[in-house]
Amino acid sequence: MWIACSARGSTLVIFLAARYSAPPTDRFLPTTTTVPNMGWEYSDKTKQIFMDAVQGKPGTHLGEIENPDGFGEHGSIACGDALRFTFRVERDPADPLKDVIVEARYLTFGCTSAIAASEALCTLIEQGGYTPIQALKITNGNIVDFLDGLPAQKIHCSVMGAEALEAAVFNWAQRRGVDLRELGVDIRPEEREEGRIVCQCFTLSEPDLKRKIRELGLKTIADITGAIKAGGACMSCHHVPGGLQDLLNQVWGPQPTVLKVLPSYPEPREGPPGSQDEISPFQFSKKVEKAMEEYIRPMLQQHGGDVELVDIKDTLLYVRLTGSCAGCAGAGQTQKLMIETTLKETVDERIRVIAV
Amino acid sequence: MASAADDVVYFDNNATTPVAPEVVEAMMPYLTTEYFNASSAYERARPVAEAVTRSRATLARFLGGVEPDTILFTSCATESVNAAIRGAVHANPHRRHIITTRVEHPAVLEVCKEMAGAGLEVTFLPVDRSGRLDTRDFIRALQPDTLLVAVMHANNETGVIFPIEELSRLTKETDPEILFFTDATQTAGKLPLDLRRTLPHADMLACSGHKLHAPKGVGALYVKRGTRCRPFMVGGHQESGRRAGTENVPFIVGMARAVELAEDRHDATVHRIRTLRDRLEKELTARIPCLEVNGHDAPRLPNTLNLAVHFIEGEGMLYQLNDHGICASSGSACTSGSLEPSHVLKAMRIPFTAIHGSVRFSLSRYTTEGEVDRVIEVFPTIVANLRRLSPYWDQRHDRPRPESEAMMREESSPAG
Numbered sequence: 001m002w003i004a005c006s007a008r009g010s011t012l013v014i015f016l017a018a019r020y021s022a023p024p025t026d027r028f029l030p031t032t033t034t035v036p037n038m039g040w041e042y043s044d045k046t047k048q049i050f051m052d053a054v055q056g057k058p059g060t061h062l063g064e065i066e067n068p069d070g071f072g073e074h075g076s077i078a079c080g081d082a083l084r085f086t087f088r089v090e091r092d093p094a095d096p097l098k099d100v101i102v103e104a105r106y107l108t109f110g111c112t113s114a115i116a117a118s119e120a121l122c123t124l125i126e127q128g129g130y131t132p133i134q135a136l137k138i139t140n141g142n143i144v145d146f147l148d149g150l151p152a153q154k155i156h157c158s159v160m161g162a163e164a165l166e167a168a169v170f171n172w173a174q175r176r177g178v179d180l181r182e183l184g185v186d187i188r189p190e191e192r193e194e195g196r197i198v199c200q201c202f203t204l205s206e207p208d209l210k211r212k213i214r215e216l217g218l219k220t221i222a223d224i225t226g227a228i229k230a231g232g233a234c235m236s237c238h239h240v241p242g243g244l245q246d247l248l249n250q251v252w253g254p255q256p257t258v259l260k261v262l263p264s265y266p267e268p269r270e271g272p273p274g275s276q277d278e279i280s281p282f283q284f285s286k287k288v289e290k291a292m293e294e295y296i297r298p299m300l301q302q303h304g305g306d307v308e309l310v311d312i313k314d315t316l317l318y319v320r321l322t323g324s325c326a327g328c329a330g331a332g333q334t335q336k337l338m339i340e341t342t343l344k345e346t347v348d349e350r351i352r353v354i355a356v
Numbered sequence: 357m358a359s360a361a362d363d364v365v366y367f368d369n370n371a372t373t374p375v376a377p378e379v380v381e382a383m384m385p386y387l388t389t390e391y392f393n394a395s396s397a398y399e400r401a402r403p404v405a406e407a408v409t410r411s412r413a414t415l416a417r418f419l420g421g422v423e424p425d426t427i428l429f430t431s432c433a434t435e436s437v438n439a440a441i442r443g444a445v446h447a448n449p450h451r452r453h454i455i456t457t458r459v460e461h462p463a464v465l466e467v468c469k470e471m472a473g474a475g476l477e478v479t480f481l482p483v484d485r486s487g488r489l490d491t492r493d494f495i496r497a498l499q500p501d502t503l504l505v506a507v508m509h510a511n512n513e514t515g516v517i518f519p520i521e522e523l524s525r526l527t528k529e530t531d532p533e534i535l536f537f538t539d540a541t542q543t544a545g546k547l548p549l550d551l552r553r554t555l556p557h558a559d560m561l562a563c564s565g566h567k568l569h570a571p572k573g574v575g576a577l578y579v580k581r582g583t584r585c586r587p588f589m590v591g592g593h594q595e596s597g598r599r600a601g602t603e604n605v606p607f608i609v610g611m612a613r614a615v616e617l618a619e620d621r622h623d624a625t626v627h628r629i630r631t632l633r634d635r636l637e638k639e640l641t642a643r644i645p646c647l648e649v650n651g652h653d654a655p656r657l658p659n660t661l662n663l664a665v666h667f668i669e670g671e672g673m674l675y676q677l678n679d680h681g682i683c684a685s686s687g688s689a690c691t692s693g694s695l696e697p698s699h700v701l702k703a704m705r706i707p708f709t710a711i712h713g714s715v716r717f718s719l720s721r722y723t724t725e726g727e728v729d730r731v732i733e734v735f736p737t738i739v740a741n742l743r744r745l746s747p748y749w750d751q752r753h754d755r756p757r758p759e760s761e762a763m764m765r766e767e768s769s770p771a772g
Contacts, residue, residue, distance in 0.1 A: 050672070054745065055741065056744065064751075077748060077763065078708040078768070080712045083747070084747035106745075108745055109745075109747055111670075111671035115745060310495060311492060313495065318495050318526075354526060356491055356495070
């Protein structure tokens with residue numbers, strides 16, 4: 001089974017099984033194995049749904065409902081996928097809880113599986129004839145089932161669908177004056193906005209992560225990354241105090257771990273200029289600049305040329321010849337020698353000039 | 357098309373190239389009757405040893421007429437890179453600093469990171485928005501204990517060419533003891549490589565067979581005479597003891613044949629490829645709004661076109677191209693198996709709106725005008741299909757949503 005199947009989800013598989021004929025079991029792919037790279041290890045159904053969607057075939061759900069009854073977004077363009085999900089209900093005049101979702105639409109920025117998962121979400125909802133509260137029972141596991149499986153590193157695409165659905169139902173509840181808390185419905189999209197950010201790359205907070213770890217039954221850092229991307233980029237949140245491993249330990253109890261210390265790269269050091277009994281690098285560069293201004297540049301300018309001091313490293317001077325002589329190799333060599341000789345005489349005999 | 361099936365439209369030649377039929381032909385004897393070990397003493401093995409000698413001479417001539425004993429045959433460019441960097445580090449324990457760039461191929465980056473983990477200091481030079489290095493940064497990075505400079509000749513993703521002639525000269529003029537290594541995997545066969553005239557300051561150079569129509573499994577490493585570098589593969593005395601392992605004769609012969617083919621009418625071939633690439637670039641940029649050419653302002657390989665398509669994701673484009681029988685690649689996170697987009701595009705600070713939407717078309721001498729036409733015909737529709745689904749696109753007016761438009765100018769962070 002996929003790494004992501006929540007406690008809520010497992011009851012739902014039964015709930016949904018009554019409504020849908022499950023896909024034939026021989027079409028379930030062994031998706032738990034990690035697929036090396038991409039290789040498009042998608043099921044035929046995922047591929048078909050994607051192609052139908054991008055070609056805008058009848059029966060697909062791309063688009064956005066104007067004045068929707070429920071609106072939810074998840075992800076961002078920086079993360080690499082984002083979903084805007086809207087639905088329309090047939091309103092029950094007496095009881096909003098009896099509203100039935102009749103239309104669901106999506107706009108998705110993301111890969112093949114993200115688009116297929118969005119299509120799957122809308123199809124599941126429309127076919128079910130659910131109330132928004134019932135629709136909440138659709139989990140990412142159901143989306144994965146509908147797609148005949150997803151590769152492990154694409155599970156987050158199905159999670160995105162479930163998240164956007166939750167946000168849209170939350171939005172519907174606000175519009176219709178339904179108190180979800182009173183109904184015991186446990187969705188808290190506001191949690192994402194609060195709490196300490198653990199994964200900076202994908203902006204995921206501690207309460208959000210802990211909830212996901214519990215709900216989706218994530219046991220390892222690899223599980224977390226596969227399901228919700230956290231820790232998949234810079235990986236600096238894996239084993240630091242309060243990092244992903246700590247959160248896993250807090251949820252499931254401590255696990256034996258192998259600590260991996262990533263090396264850090266120090267900044268380039270400044271080159272040590274000369275020994276102690278000599279003038280300071282500051283004094284040295286002042287003298288070089290003075291010589292450049294007083295002797296060298298006027299000389300070059302007489303011939304329509306000029307020189308720019310690029311860098312000084314110890315007694316190495318990097319200069320860029322400009323003006324009329326810049327392109328001419330012979331003249332360049334002559335001028336380089338002239339500059340070098342002048343500086344050797346006026347500043348320090350060890351000076352070497354390198355043309356940049 | 358060379359050996360690939362006729363219905364495949366192949367635009368992924370920076371990943372690998374189809375094997376030239378002439379190369380296969382040249383290899384066949386050494387896969388069948390001439391199976392002898394090149395190191396064996398008996399008469400029948402002599403032609404096999406001579407084939408290796410001839411191949412080495414071909415490579416030496418191809419790289420600018422260097423001495424044949426400076427060419428080592430390896431199993432791939434990654435091995436060549438490992439041999440160069442590790443060999444240099446082992447042979448120069450008194451120096452502890454390496455300079456490389458943020459946009460190197462993983463073969464270089466990962467070895468350098470490992471060296472950093474082992475206590476060496478590594479400077480990863482940044483690039484600008486077009487993928488260019490700043491010479492000032494390079495000069496600033498040179499230190500008294502710098503051991504090695506490892507800078508690629510051209511980038512595999514964007515095709516941006518680094519001025520290694522200038523960088524190697526600056527390195528040697530600063531300190532002749534610093535070794536200069538370049539990964540020329542993407543340039544061998546596409547740009548002139550002359551280690552005597554234009555690159556006299558390079559000490560080591562790596563290249564690969566399968567990027568120039570030889571099969572996978574063979575590469576080469578040039579090591580200038582007198583370079584302080586220890587062997588990486590240790591064992592038998594093959595390659596004068598500098599690279600152990602029985603010579604992979606058929607593949608070595610194949611690589612040499614591929615090099616001869618690349619030399620043959622090189623300028624005319626490169627001109628033709630460049631013309632095709634330029635047409636592809638011009639037509640696609642004219643037909644598709646909100647499209648950037650990555651590395652546009654930098655000198656680039658003649659065969660590479662890396663596009664950043666705003667507001668859509670790369671994998672969905674590749675998948676539709678695939679449906680049309682077109683092979684290309686993307687630096688998007690979804691295609692890489694990791695969750696992060698290409699380190700090269702990140703180093704270039706490509707905006708978030710486009711960094712996931714990169715597509716690379718890389719051509720070869722087998723690319724035809726008809727194939728370029730095919731891409732020009734289908735790609736704009738592929739982009740439009742995905743934009744119709746994109747929450748950042750104004751479907752009604754076929755343009756970015758106003759709030760998305762501002763995001764197009766926000767540079768992404770190169771960190772991470």
